[in-house]
Amino acid sequence: YIVTIRVKPDHSGVVTDGVKHSMNPFCEIAVEEAVKLKEKKFIKEVVAVSCGPTQVTETIRTALAMGCDRGIHVEVSGKDYEAMGPLQIAKIFAALAKKEEASLVILGKQAIDDDCNQTGQMTAALLDWPQGTFASEVTIDGEKVKVVREIDGGLETIKISMPAVLTADLRLNTPRYATLPNIMKAKKKKIANMKPADLGVDMVSRVEVLRVDEPPTRLAGVKVETVDDLVAKLKANGTI
Amino acid sequence: MANPLRREVRQLYKNLLYLGREYPQGADYFRERLNCAFMKNKDVTDPKEIRKLVDCGEVVIKELGTLYYLREYRTMKKRFYEEELLGLLNIGRPID
Numbered sequence: 001y002i003v004t005i006r007v008k009p010d011h012s013g014v015v016t017d018g019v020k021h022s023m024n025p026f027c028e029i030a031v032e033e034a035v036k037l038k039e040k041k042f043i044k045e046v047v048a049v050s051c052g053p054t055q056v057t058e059t060i061r062t063a064l065a066m067g068c069d070r071g072i073h074v075e076v077s078g079k080d081y082e083a084m085g086p087l088q089i090a091k092i093f094a095a096l097a098k099k100e101e102a103s104l105v106i107l108g109k110q111a112i113d114d115d116c117n118q119t120g121q122m123t124a125a126l127l128d129w130p131q132g133t134f135a136s137e138v139t140i141d142g143e144k145v146k147v148v149r150e151i152d153g154g155l156e157t158i159k160i161s162m163p164a165v166l167t168a169d170l171r172l173n174t175p176r177y178a179t180l181p182n183i184m185k186a187k188k189k190k191i192a193n194m195k196p197a198d199l200g201v202d203m204v205s206r207v208e209v210l211r212v213d214e215p216p217t218r219l220a221g222v223k224v225e226t227v228d229d230l231v232a233k234l235k236a237n238g239t240i
Numbered sequence: 241m242a243n244p245l246r247r248e249v250r251q252l253y254k255n256l257l258y259l260g261r262e263y264p265q266g267a268d269y270f271r272e273r274l275n276c277a278f279m280k281n282k283d284v285t286d287p288k289e290i291r292k293l294v295d296c297g298e299v300v301i302k303e304l305g306t307l308y309y310l311r312e313y314r315t316m317k318k319r320f321y322e323e324e325l326l327g328l329l330n331i332g333r334p335i336d
Binding site: 026 | 251258304316320
C-alpha cells in the first residue's frame with residue numbers, strides 16, 4: 001500500500017508490472033476478525049480465498065500464516081484479470097459460499113486499488129444473505145450476529161441472522177503481523193486451485209475503462225511572513 | 241553455547257531479519273544495525289544472560305509488528321477518513 005503509483009503512458013490503467021503487491025489492508029482486518037472468531041470458538045474453520053493470477057498465492061499464504069486453515073485460489077489471469085471487477089468477484093464468492101456451506105463471508109469494506117466498496121454488498125445480494133457492512137465491532141450471539149457499523153452519522157448497531165456477509169472497517173481490530181515461524185507453519189496448509197468456470201461463473205465485464213488520468217498536481221503553497229502579508233495576498237488573489 | 245540456546249538465538253536472528261525487510265529506513269540499514277547488535281554480544285556465555293538478551297529480541301519483534309501496524313493504520317486513516325467525521329465516531333480504540 002506504500003508503493004508509488006504511475007499511470008500507463010496510454011492512459012489505459014496503472015502500471016502493475018514489477019510493483020510489489022500485498023494484501024488489501026481492509027482484507028487483513030477481515031482475516032484477523034475471522035481468525036479471532038475461530039480462536040473464540042464461534043466458528044470451526046477459516047478459509048482464505050483470493051482471485052487472480054499465480055502471484056495471488058503469496059497473499060493466500062500470508063492469510064494462512066495469520067491463522068486461516070486452508071486456502072482457495074481462483075485462477076484468473078490475462079485479459080479476464082484486467083477486466084475483473086466487484087461483480088465477477090462477488091459471483092465467485094457467492095458460488096464458493098454455497099459450495100463450502102459457509103456461515104459467514106468476511107471481507108474488507110473496499111479494495112484500495114479501485115475503492116469500489118461493492119464486492120461485499122453484491123455478494124450478499126447474490127446469496128440473498130443479510131449484510132453487516134463497515135463493521136467496527138462483531139459479536140456472535142447464538143445464530144445471530146450483532147454488528148456495530150461506522151456510518152456517516154456515527155455508529156449503528158444491527159442484529160442479523162447467519163449466514164451473513166460482513167465487511168471490515170478500519171477500527172474492527174489490529175491485524176497480527178505474520179512472523180517467520182507462522183509462515184513456515186503455513187507452508188503445510190493446503191491451497192486448492194480452481195477456475196471461475198468450475199464454479200459456473202462467467203467473467204465477462206459489463207464495465208469498460210475509457211481512460212485513466214493522474215489527479216491534478218497540487219500547486220506549491222506560498223509562505224508569508226506576517227498576517228498583513230496574508231491579507232494582502234488574499235486580496236490580490238481576489239479571494240477577499 | 242548450550243545447544244538449545246544456540247538454536248533460539250539463530251531463530252531470533254532469522255525472525256528479526258525477516259521483519260526488517262519492511263523497515264521504513266531501509267532493509268540494509270536494519271540489517272547493519274541487527275548485525276552490530278548481535279556481534280556486540282557474541283562473547284556472552286552465561287545461559288541466563290543469553291536468555292535475557294533473547295527476551296529483549298522478542299520485545300523488539302513485538303515493537304516492529306506494532307510499528308508496521310501503526311504505519312498502515314495511520315496511512316489508511318489519512319486516506320479514507322475526513323477529520324470532521326472522526327469526531328463523531330466513538331474513538332476509544334486504537335490510538336490516533
